[in-house]
Amino acid sequence: QKEVEQNSGPLSVPEGAIASLNCTYSDRGSQSFFWYRQYSGKSPELIMFIYSNGDKEDGRFTAQLNKASQYVSLLIRDSQPSDSATYLCAVVPSNDYKLSFGAGTTVTVRA
Amino acid sequence: KAGVTQTPRYLIKTRGQQVTLSCSPISGHRSVSWYQQTPGQGLQFLFEYFSETQRNKGNFPGRFSGRQFSNSRSEMNVSTLELGDSALYLCASSLAGQIQETQYFGPGTRLLVL
Numbered sequence A: 001q002k003e004v005e006q007n008s009g010p011l012s013v014p015e016g017a018i019a020s021l022n023c024t025y026s027d028r029g030s031q032s033f034f035w036y037r038q039y040s041g042k043s044p045e046l047i048m049f050i051y052s053n054g055d056k057e058d059g060r061f062t063a064q065l066n067k068a069s070q071y072v073s074l075l076i077r078d079s080q081p082s083d084s085a086t087y088l089c090a091v092v093p094s095n096d097y098k099l100s101f102g103a104g105t106t107v108t109v110r111a
Numbered sequence B: 001k002a003g004v005t006q007t008p009r010y011l012i013k014t015r016g017q018q019v020t021l022s023c024s025p026i027s028g029h030r031s032v033s034w035y036q037q038t039p040g041q042g043l044q045f046l047f048e049y050f051s052e053t054q055r056n057k058g059n060f061p062g063r064f065s066g067r068q069f070s071n072s073r074s075e076m077n078v079s080t081l082e083l084g085d086s087a088l089y090l091c092a093s094s095l096a097g098q099i100q101e102t103q104y105f106g107p108g109t110r111l112l113v114l
Helices: none
Strands: A004-006 A011-014 A019-025 A032-038 A045-050 A054-058 A061-066 A071-076 A085-092 A105-110 B005-007 B010-013 B019-024 B031-038 B042-050 B053-057 B064-068 B074-078 B087-094 B109-113
Touching (some): A011 A019, A019 A085, A019 A105, A045 A071, B005 B087, B010 B019, B019 B109, B053 B064
Antiparallel strands (some): A032 A045, B064 B074, B087 B109
């Protein structure tokens, strides 16, 4: 079982719609969860982090964490063409300072 | 504040050669982690250094090694290069390498092994 799994893409959404990205993780003791965005040919850049159960909003982005279900998601509201990128879910396993990444979900926003 | 810098940005080597990549963390950051990104395997953790000590290591062969200097700059070395080592090598820095800290990535070094 992979440490971090993301819903397979690619995900195509029309401009202005909501893009929903999902991620599950295997280590129940994981404490830190991150969403990175990676444009083609570029390095990952942090979008959001979440540590506690519930929702966390930052502008058009909302991260949701459910530790009981070992599930973290990212919602992108009012999607823009500039949101077209690969979104990487990253988890810090318990007692282990490293990032375990999912394979990424590629999002394309259609104008 | 300047971000994480990596040199060189691009590198072409042949099989059997060795390579050294450099990473300068954000000023004040003392933890440096290295990752390898390939289309097939995605982003994989190589190792993490803090205060010149390797604290954590991923599942890579011994050909992959690293070190950290007193100014927190880090280098990674790959010896006896193989075709499969062609990848984007990313380093990331954080303040103290604590579990609830964000890691910030550099632009990466793209290595091509021929």
